[in-house]
Amino acid sequence: MELPLLSLIVLTPAAGAAILALLPSDDAVRRVALGVTLIDLALSIVMLANFDTTTHAMQFTEIRPWVPSLGINYALGVDGISALFVFLTALLGSVSVLASWVAIDRKVKEFMINLLAMQALMLGVFSALDLFLFYVLWEAMLIPMYLIIGIWGGEGRVYAAFKFFLYTLAGSLLFLIGVIVLYFEGGETFDILALTARDLPFGVQSWLFFAFLIAFAVKVPMVPVHTWLPDAHVQAPTAGSIILAGVLLKMGAYGFLRFSLPMLPEASVYYSTLMLALSALAIVYGGLLALAQDDLKKLVAYSSISHMGFVTLGIFSLNLHGLEGSILQMFNHGVTTGALFLFVGLIYERTHTRSIAAYGGLMKAAPIYTAFLALFTLSSMALPGTNSFIGELLVLSGGFAANPAFGAAAVLGAVLSAAYLLGMYGKVALGQASVGDRYAIHDVNAREMVAILPLAVFVLWVGLYPKPFLEIIDVSVKHLLVQVHGTGGGP
């Protein structure tokens, strides 16, 4: 019998969470949590190493009956669309544990349990091949995330946690109805692959498209349902922000790729202009809001809205470049924005302020910190040579092919991102030292370095040699395009 690799990846953090509950000291909790996430990361690397890039079929599949009388199975599997996300989640899991090492100083055990539970659920979402299983995991994530924001967050944490919870819940409940309708329309099955093969009438597709859209748009988030994000980000502890920006936001876009496009192809094509418009709006609006922020976390949060706009723009370009770019860009955004939140967290631990105005001349006090900050800032604004350049270029190419007007709006967003990111960097790193006078700022230590380095590696690796990453995605995206258009699609 073959080793159930995906189950191992998904269940390792869950088992780890159970073990943590038995540990006595905070220190042991931290070490074991890190060990568990590292094992998980290793497993996900094994998975990627054995990933067959020549087929669009699901790999590492497992299936067990769960609720037979309703046709519900415990079914897992990954293809080129989900494989990178499984890896990204595992990677950011370890980074999150490191980021919480000293930042979380009370109820450490409970925090790490939530973190690991969260990781298990996220990994499950990306590898679920059963719609019911997907929904259960998707919705169950609300509980640990609510607690992470609400218990370990900043002063406005209670409000932020409520807002996050209710927005996401309200969005996904309509998704639930959509899932049930799909179950009956698709011949009483929750099997994602079987449902993908069904040809639903356009009217049904339309309704389902909007039911799904609400759920996914809240998660992405798309304008105008984005307002929970800045609150959640600002109040969440660093690890919470990393998970939110790095993985959670990807789930909405992943939902479009896994459900909306292949299951509702005609509706996806029909409403693609609307979706492009919303994406362009998010890119520009998010960028403008980011320009006006003084709070570092808020700035990164609004930049996330703008960058996720690129992702949805690429998806609804419905062509090869757009889709490949958007998937790669999701991975890049996870790495880069995860890193930026980590950096905000690091400096906040030292100075206890997130106001950009309070900083200046950090370069003298913390040269290594500012050097890496520069790398991730440049990556976020998609400088050539960094990961986001490849992703954004592909998305823009696809976007222009789909609709030049919205493509142009996206370019404007790219310019805006240069403005707010360079502005932020200039004020924080260059100029006169201001915070440094009042606080003793020490540079990054070894533990923090361990968290930063792998992210930096991926920034440059994807930026300079994206081929292995695109190879993973390629065949599955081409297959997805066949499902949507019935042909290979344009360039």
Next chain:
Amino acid sequence: MSAAELLRWVLASLPEILVITGACALLILGQFVRRGQEHVLVWASVAVVLVAALATVLLAAEVRPAYTGMFVADRFAVFFKMVFYLATVLTFLLSRKYADIEGIAISEYYVLLLFALTGMMIMASAVDLLSIYVGLELMALSTYVLTGFLRRERRSNEAALKYVILGAVSTAIFLYGVSLVYGLTGTTALAGVAAAVTGKPLDPALLLAVVFIVAGLVFKIGAVPFHMWVPDVYEGAPTTITAFMSVGPKAAGFAIILRVFLNPLIAGSDAWVIVAAIAVVTMALGSFVALVQDNFKRLLAYSSIAHAGFAVFGVVAGGADGIASVMLYLLIYAFMNLGIFSIVIMMRSGDFLGETIEDYAGLSKWHPGLALLMLLYLFSLAGIPPTAGFFAKFYVLVALVERGFVALAVIAVLLSAVAAYFYIRVVMVIYMREPTRTFEPALTPAVRTTLAVTAAGTIGIGLFPAWFLRLAQTSVFGG
């Protein structure tokens, strides 16, 4: 009537006979129990219920009609009886310490609970409007008394009085409906009534009779517009009795509603529109009014109204899946609601009432284990996976969509999003507030057992619903 037939009838109703005999024996036994020995009563009561449960399981293999069509012991009844046994046994376990604190640890308390149990069992098995009435009244009279059991407390007296008066009126309305049905069809057997009306256009007088019967039954499950008694009674009654009432008698009410409603009498008519309206309004009222409650018992009262509304959606759906979804909902609700009430009951110690939501501030700091359980029950009540509460709602929604009631399903989920707000507000108070006092929860082994059972049910059915789902599906009547 031959001896063999009589024996068959007795066998069909053996569980009821066992419980009522046990209750009478306990009444006598109670006179010989000395002060400080009250735990004997608890264990004796639990033993009575367990013996009845055993008898029920052993006799469940076949459908046993009895008493000339008044009574039937079928799998549907067995399923409900299991819910009742669960609710009653857990109530006994919870009562041990609580009854001491409140000074109500006397044998009548346990005997009345057993009488109420008998009433509910008769309701589950009744297939004639008159036997329904007998079960209903036995249950209702026992719970009236139990509600007023805190004799020295005005709140409890007031609750009991309200409950008696409103309950009597509702019963009278129900009986009036029954008399109209009898006058029009010449029978009170559900099957006979159904046969008499099948094929004929619905007589206006019969419709009136149906409305009266519906009103009487809706009162029992606390649905709008007959819900006004619920908050007052839930708040005033001893908390153990509130826990019991929110699960047992409510399930019994649903058992009858399913028997009556899913008869051709209603299934063929447009009565589902009325039921759908009741479901929507009940759920909306429960959810919205609960938002502004500060007393936790009242909040749970409105929460139970909202949950009744959700279960009524399953009645609207009808069909095998609709019935099974209501049954599964009630079973799961029994676990999670008794669970949360165990914690409320436990908070009562010394002079501390533990009834307002603020009393729970910072519970997680002193008792992380209890806080975690509370979290589990609250998220389950809110219907968040992977808890059982989610699966209960999910299956009702499946039944609704299967029948094409997608719009109703959308309303149901939107209202449950509203309801989620007040549940997670309590989570917030428990986890995100600083404690203002220390807690000394009355954690006895009996209460621990209750918590273990309810927690296992709440998380277990959520993760592994298959077996329970099959059980509900095979227990649908006729099956």
